Amino acid sequence: MNKVYIDKLSGHVNKEVQINGWLYNSRSSGKIAFLMVRDGSGIIQGVVSKSDVSEEVFTSIGDLTQESSLSIIGKIVEDSRSESGYEMHVSDIIIHQIADEYPISLKEHGTSFLMDNRHLWVRSKKQNAILRIRHTIIKACRDFLDNNDFILVDTPIFTPTSCEGTSNLFETDYFGRVAYLAQSGQLYSEATAVSLGRVYCFGPTFRAEKSKTRRHLTEFWMVEPEVAYADLNDNMELAERFVAYIVERVLEIRKEELKIIDRDTSKLENVVPPFPRISYTDAVEKLNSSGHKFEWGDDFGGEDETVLAELFDKPVLVHRYPAAIKAFYMKRDENDEKLALGVDMLAPEGYGEIIGGGQREDDYDTILKRLKEHKLSEKDFKWYLDLRRYGSVPHSGFGMGIERAVAWICGLKHIRETIPFPRTTHRLEP
Amino acid sequence: MNKVYIDKLSGHVNKEVQINGWLYNSRSSGKIAFLMVRDGSGIIQGVVSKSDVSEEVFTSIGDLTQESSLSIIGKIVEDSRSESGYEMHVSDIIIHQIADEYPISLKEHGTSFLMDNRHLWVRSKKQNAILRIRHTIIKACRDFLDNNDFILVDTPIFTPTSCEGTSNLFETDYFGRVAYLAQSGQLYSEATAVSLGRVYCFGPTFRAEKSKTRRHLTEFWMVEPEVAYADLNDNMELAERFVAYIVERVLEIRKEELKIIDRDTSKLENVVPPFPRISYTDAVEKLNSSGHKFEWGDDFGGEDETVLAELFDKPVLVHRYPAAIKAFYMKRDENDEKLALGVDMLAPEGYGEIIGGGQREDDYDTILKRLKEHKLSEKDFKWYLDLRRYGSVPHSGFGMGIERAVAWICGLKHIRETIPFPRTTHRLEP
Numbered sequence: 001m002n003k004v005y006i007d008k009l010s011g012h013v014n015k016e017v018q019i020n021g022w023l024y025n026s027r028s029s030g031k032i033a034f035l036m037v038r039d040g041s042g043i044i045q046g047v048v049s050k051s052d053v054s055e056e057v058f059t060s061i062g063d064l065t066q067e068s069s070l071s072i073i074g075k076i077v078e079d080s081r082s083e084s085g086y087e088m089h090v091s092d093i094i095i096h097q098i099a100d101e102y103p104i105s106l107k108e109h110g111t112s113f114l115m116d117n118r119h120l121w122v123r124s125k126k127q128n129a130i131l132r133i134r135h136t137i138i139k140a141c142r143d144f145l146d147n148n149d150f151i152l153v154d155t156p157i158f159t160p161t162s163c164e165g166t167s168n169l170f171e172t173d174y175f176g177r178v179a180y181l182a183q184s185g186q187l188y189s190e191a192t193a194v195s196l197g198r199v200y201c202f203g204p205t206f207r208a209e210k211s212k213t214r215r216h217l218t219e220f221w222m223v224e225p226e227v228a229y230a231d232l233n234d235n236m237e238l239a240e241r242f243v244a245y246i247v248e249r250v251l252e253i254r255k256e257e258l259k260i261i262d263r264d265t266s267k268l269e270n271v272v273p274p275f276p277r278i279s280y281t282d283a284v285e286k287l288n289s290s291g292h293k294f295e296w297g298d299d300f301g302g303e304d305e306t307v308l309a310e311l312f313d314k315p316v317l318v319h320r321y322p323a324a325i326k327a328f329y330m331k332r333d334e335n336d337e338k339l340a341l342g343v344d345m346l347a348p349e350g351y352g353e354i355i356g357g358g359q360r361e362d363d364y365d366t367i368l369k370r371l372k373e374h375k376l377s378e379k380d381f382k383w384y385l386d387l388r389r390y391g392s393v394p395h396s397g398f399g400m401g402i403e404r405a406v407a408w409i410c411g412l413k414h415i416r417e418t419i420p421f422p423r424t425t426h427r428l429e430p
Numbered sequence: 431m432n433k434v435y436i437d438k439l440s441g442h443v444n445k446e447v448q449i450n451g452w453l454y455n456s457r458s459s460g461k462i463a464f465l466m467v468r469d470g471s472g473i474i475q476g477v478v479s480k481s482d483v484s485e486e487v488f489t490s491i492g493d494l495t496q497e498s499s500l501s502i503i504g505k506i507v508e509d510s511r512s513e514s515g516y517e518m519h520v521s522d523i524i525i526h527q528i529a530d531e532y533p534i535s536l537k538e539h540g541t542s543f544l545m546d547n548r549h550l551w552v553r554s555k556k557q558n559a560i561l562r563i564r565h566t567i568i569k570a571c572r573d574f575l576d577n578n579d580f581i582l583v584d585t586p587i588f589t590p591t592s593c594e595g596t597s598n599l600f601e602t603d604y605f606g607r608v609a610y611l612a613q614s615g616q617l618y619s620e621a622t623a624v625s626l627g628r629v630y631c632f633g634p635t636f637r638a639e640k641s642k643t644r645r646h647l648t649e650f651w652m653v654e655p656e657v658a659y660a661d662l663n664d665n666m667e668l669a670e671r672f673v674a675y676i677v678e679r680v681l682e683i684r685k686e687e688l689k690i691i692d693r694d695t696s697k698l699e700n701v702v703p704p705f706p707r708i709s710y711t712d713a714v715e716k717l718n719s720s721g722h723k724f725e726w727g728d729d730f731g732g733e734d735e736t737v738l739a740e741l742f743d744k745p746v747l748v749h750r751y752p753a754a755i756k757a758f759y760m761k762r763d764e765n766d767e768k769l770a771l772g773v774d775m776l777a778p779e780g781y782g783e784i785i786g787g788g789q790r791e792d793d794y795d796t797i798l799k800r801l802k803e804h805k806l807s808e809k810d811f812k813w814y815l816d817l818r819r820y821g822s823v824p825h826s827g828f829g830m831g832i833e834r835a836v837a838w839i840c841g842l843k844h845i846r847e848t849i850p851f852p853r854t855t856h857r858l859e860p
Contacts, residue, residue, distance in 0.1 A: 003659075005579070005627065020659040022624070022821045040627020040658065041579065069821040099820040119621040119813045120820060128625050135581045142572065149435070149471065151565045156851040157587075157634050158649055160858045170602045172611070174648075175640075175855050181602070191549040191860075192850055194452070195558050197435065197470020203634060204587050210605075218604075219588055228470065229433075229450040383549045383860035390529040390550060391452045391499040420622055421586040425605050428590045430621075430813035 001073060006042035009086045012076045019044065019088065022123075023068045023099075025106065026061070033061045035090070037072055043125075045082055046072045048090040057093050066105070067123070069096035111416075118421060119430045129257035130417055133250060134406050138202075140249035141223045141400070144242055145200050150225055153192040155185025155201040161380040170206050170218075181206040184399060187329070187384055189226035190360060193395055194387065200225040212425050214414040215302060215352065217403055219423040226397035232331075232341045232359045235396035236317050239345055239355050240273045242400070243315055247271040250409055263411045267349060270313055275345070277317045283308055299325045300344075305352035312348055319343040319358075328370040329384075331359040343398070351408040357398020364388035431503060436472035439506050439516045448503045449474065449518065452553070453494050453529075455536065463491045465520070467502055473555075475512055476502045478520040487523050496535070497553070499526035541846075548851060549860045559687035560847055563680060564836050568632075570679035571653045571830070574672055575630050580655055583622040585615025585631040591810040600636050600648075611636040614829060617759070617814055619656035620790060623825055624817065630655040642855055644844040645732055645782065647833055649853040656827030662761075662771045662789045665826035666747050669775055669785050670703045672830070673745055677701040680839055693841045697779060700743055705775070707747045713738055729755045730774075735782035742778055749773040749788075758800040759814075761789040773828070781838035787828020794818035 001018040009017075021039035028034070035046040050058050052074075064070065074090040104120055114121045121127055142152075158179040162169050170181040185201035192199045202223045209216060225238065247268050250258070258265055278286070287294040292307045294300075300308065300318075309316060323332055323340040333339040342358035361367050367388055371381055378385070406418035416422040421430065431448040439447075451469035458464070465476040480488050482504075494500065504520040534550055544551045551557055572582075588609040592599050600611040615631035622629045632653045639646060655668065677698050680688070688695055708716070717724040722737045724730075730738065730748075739746060753762055753770040763769040772788035791797050797818055801811055808815070836848035846852040851860065 007579075020823070040623075040625060067821040069823045096824075097822045102820055117813075117816075119618075119816060122622055122625040131583055131622070131626065132581060135583070138582055139572075139576060142569075146569060149437075151562060152568055153561055153565070153850050154634070154651060156649060156853055157636075158853050158858055170604075172600045172602045174600070174858055175638075177858060179858055188549075188851055192552055192561070193470075195470060195552040196561065204584070206587075208605075219586060221584060383547075386547075386549060390532055391497040392527045393450070393499045394526075420583050421618055423586055423588050428588060428604055428607060428609055 006039050006044045006084055006086075008041070009044070009076050009084065013078055013086070014075060016073065016075050016091070017088075018071050018073045019046075020071045021069070023064050023066060023070060025066070026064060028061065033058070035061070035064070035072065037070070038123075040128075042084050044084050045079075045087045046074065046090040047087055048093070052089065052091055053093070060093065060095060063098055064095070065099045066102040067099040069099070070094060071096070111414075115416065115422070115427065116430070122420060126261055127417065129254075129260040130406070130410055130412070131420065132257050133254050133261075133410055134402070134418065136250050136253050137246055137406055137409060138221075138223075138402060140246040141242070141402075142202070143249070144245045145223075145225055148198070150198040150200050151192075151196045153189065153196065153199045153201060154203060155182065155188035155192075157182050157203065157206075161377070168208050170208050183207055184222065185224055186226065186397060186399065189224055189397060190387055190395060191383070193226040193228045193397070194391065194393070197229075198225070198227050210425055213302060214416075215404065215407075217415055217419065217422055217424060220419070221402040222399045223402065224397060224399040226395065228393050228395045230359075230396040231394050232319065232343060232396060235357055235359060235398060236277060236319065236343055239317065239343070239357065239398050239400075240275050240315075243275075243345065243355070243405075244271055244273050246405070247409060258410075261410055261412075263409075267313075267411075268409065271315065271348075275314050275317055276312050277319060280318055280321045280339075283318050286311060297322050297324065300353075302352055305346050306350040309346040309348055309352055310350055312346075315345050315347050315354070317343055317345050326358075328374040328376065329360050329367065331361045332366075345398075345400075347404070347408040349408065349411070351404065354404045354408060355398050355400045357396065359394065359396040362388060362392045362394055364392070436469050436474045436514055436516075438471070439474070439514065442506045443508055443516070444505060446503065446505050446521070447518075448501050449476075450501045451499070453496060453498045453500060455496070456491070456494060458491065463488070465491070465494070465502065467500070468553075470558075472514050474514050475509075475517045476504065476520040477517055478523070482519065482521055483523070490523065490525060493528055494525070495529045496532040497529040497550075499529070500524060501526070541844075545846065545852070545857065546860070552850060556691055557847065559684075559690040560836070560840055560842070561850065562687050563684050563691075563840055564832070564848065566680050566683050567676055567836055567839060568651075568653075568832060570676040571672070571832075572632070573679070574675045575653075575655055578628070580628040580630050581622075581626045583619065583626065583629045583631060584633060585612065585618035585622075587612050587633065587636075591807070598638050600638050613637055614652065615654055616656065616827060616829065619654060619827060620817055620825065621813070623656040623658045623827070624821060624823070627659075628655070628657050640855055643732060644846075645834065645837075647845055647849065647852055647854060650849070651832040652829045653832065654827060654829040656825065658823050658825045660789075660826040661824050662749065662773060662826060665787055665789060665828060666707060666749065666773055669747065669773070669787065669828050669830075670705050670745075673705075673775065673785070673835075674701055674703050676835070677839060688840075691840055691842075693839075697743075697841075698839065701745065701778075705744050705747055706742050707749060710748055710751045710769075713748050716741060727752050727754065730783075732782055735776050736780040739776040739778055739782055740780055745775050745777050745784070747773055747775050756788075758804040758806065759790050759797070761791045762796075775828075775830075777834070777838040779838065779841070781834065784834045784838060785828050785830045787826065789824065789826040792818060792822045792824055794822065
């Protein structure tokens with residue numbers, strides 16, 4: 001028997017096939033039963049007429065519970081009313097396991113209960129759709145960079161030093177030494193960009209922040225391109241093309257899934273370059289003039305970002321931040337030493353920062369001075385200083401947090417649904 | 431001026447362009463200088479005639495040291511003798527930075543020195559080529575799975591429990607609790623495979639093994655597909671197609687790089703399905719009959735794998751291992767309870783295990799019994815047991831270690847050159 005997936009039925013119309021899956025829902029009258037079966041690729045209705053199957057098989061339908069595993073065998077017919085476009089006229093059923101009473105019914109449950117049962121919750125239609133969109137977002141990130149001749153260069157998770165204090169770092173005993181779990185691969189990518197020109201790293205990153213907000217995870221994925229011979233403007237242009245491509249791909253490939261999660265796609269269709277660009281200083285002015293008090297020199301909090309992002313209907317690039325609130329490696333604006341050549345991209349609809357990056361300082365003496373100002377050890381950063389001794393060039397890059405991008409593109413209120421098994425300050429299970 | 435990369439010169443013959451890069455090597459007579467410039471995408475020779483450039487520019491060439499950053503501007507001409515197929519008749523040079531005396535010359539250096547300078551060593555021709563091949567191997571893994579309708583589902587790094595004892599685990603303080611760094615995403619992928627049918631995870635994994643061998647890293651990347659409704663045979667077939675595809679892609683895309691690292695590609699061209707399949711029991715017999723003493727029931731060590739793999743000229747699939755040496759979740763052979771339905775793939779040319787996997791136990795009572803036998807807590811694995819309560823199905827999967835695959839495909843003696851910044855028991859830097 002030809003085993004097929006539900007999303008590949010178009011080539012099997014009027015043919016007998018076998019579908020392996022799980023019972024999603026069912027209803028039955030005396031002589032006919034309707035089985036909604038999901039197989040991971042889609043959902044199909046199997047129509048079982050008492051007259052078409054053995055008595056034993058028809059009787060066994062009564063035993064089937066939600067999420068029981070079964071194979072249905074029968075002829076595929078077109079059915080324009082159904083979600084998949086097809087239904088099956090079932091001629092046989094193989095039951096693999098009758099499931100215990102499934103804890104997640106099709107009605108509403110509390111979030112904490114669903115999170116405790118995340119290993120089962122991922123089977124629901126909406127969570128399944130989000131995971132598919134996540135897959136497509138990640139694939140689009142990689143495709144964009146690969147197609148633009150970037151080379152993936154994985155950076156280490158175990159690192160011997162921290163560049164922004166150790167308070168937000170997870171640490172581990174590394175054969176008698178302390179190793180920190182990486183918050184970013186950037187510093188390493190600066191080294192490999194000199195080898196390969198255009199590189200990216202893409203891996204999990206870790207922050208031990210205690211802040212319990214709907215935007216924070218302790219473990220999240222980040223994609224970070226880094227380009228040699230690129231300045232802040234090149235960087236902004238790259239970020240813009242990158243995000244536009246991702247949104248375009250999701251709109252193209254995940255139409256069905258966006259419908260399942262009720263996403264208003266008109267807002268996404270608007271995400272086309274050019275994106276507005278605004279300096280930090282102008283942003284502060286805009287905030288104040290719109291009645292939202294904010295002092296020049298402060299860092300934007302989630303609330304400030306939300307207000308700011310809501311002033312635009314596309315992602316907005318905010319550039320040239322006060323150097324005092326930015327990392328030691330950020331290059332200063334040659335026109336104003338108080339400013340760093342950093343850029344953040346804020347997503348619309350109140351989602352706030354999804355990208356952070358900028359042009360890196362490329363002068364040896366300046367980096368050395370900054371290390372001292374930030375009380376960082378010259379010895380620990382010797383290798384990083386080497387990059388400014390041997391063929392230093394202007395270079396730039398950014399990092400995009402995958403879960404924040406998924407939250408925005410899917411229109412989710414809370415980041416916990418953007419990743420298969422979220423880790424927060426209070427959650428390490430399942 | 432049109433800025434172009436060296437690997438994109440074919441469209442710019444007889445045109446004036448700018449190439450941004452670093453000086454790889456140079457030689458000069460009184461009236462003509464030859465600059466070998468690398469830009470990350472390739473190497474080109476720039477020919478500078480004294481009569482074609484300003485006196486200032488020609489004089490400045492004398493200052494250029496290895497790895498100095500510079501832009502060369504001039505006309506691209508075809509040159510069949512050169513590596514890139516082109517050379518540049520230079521009309522102008524912009525020097526960005528004169529590099530300090532570069533520690534890595536083109537002559538040989540000791541490994542420990544090169545590893546200490548890994549951030550610079552990655553610029554060398556050979557390391558650059560290995561990183562490109564690594565990129566292509568990873569892309570091929572993803573492309574194969576994506577093209578076969580697998581969905582990427584990232585599994586967590588922070589996990590609350592261990593499934594094979596804690597001695598080889600790195601741990602971290604997780605807000606007052608202990609979290610372990612994942613050695614594998616498999617258990618989680620078993621949950622998501624029920625949601626999506628065919629899934630894979632692909633991330634860094636961690637092992638605190640003290641074993642200091644040329645095959646071990648403490649941090650390495652692993653790709654792990656998992657398929658619902660798949661048995662051991664399906665799994666072996668998938669692994670075989672997967673590996674064959676990866677090798678095929680590398681041979682196709684990375685010809686130049688394989689030449690740079692002197693790889694004998696005839697051995698790789700042979701990696702075409704079907705691969706030989708042999709049971710553990712037969713493998714033990716083969717070892718003994720070839721004069722290599724080995725006792726049934728023991729686990730293969732690196733040396734045993736090497737001897738075994740050398741008996742074949744393709745990767746070999748060894749299946750059905752003694753259950754006693756395999757993990758609790760492995761399904762037993764219904765024909766012989768002493769055997770587990772596991773499979774390892776050993777790479778030829780003495781490279782040993784690159785893949786490990788098998789069919790998973792899908793019966794609730796059996797898993798519960800195994801947990802007890804392995805002294806694992808039923809409570810910790812409640813979520814995993816749930817997968818056997820709610821729609822359990824036969825399912826299988828495997829994991830491929832990226833660095834071992836890179837070592838084999840590149841023909842490298844030591845695993846440390848397969849990853850940008852290797853982490854071993856004694857190395858956490860740079």
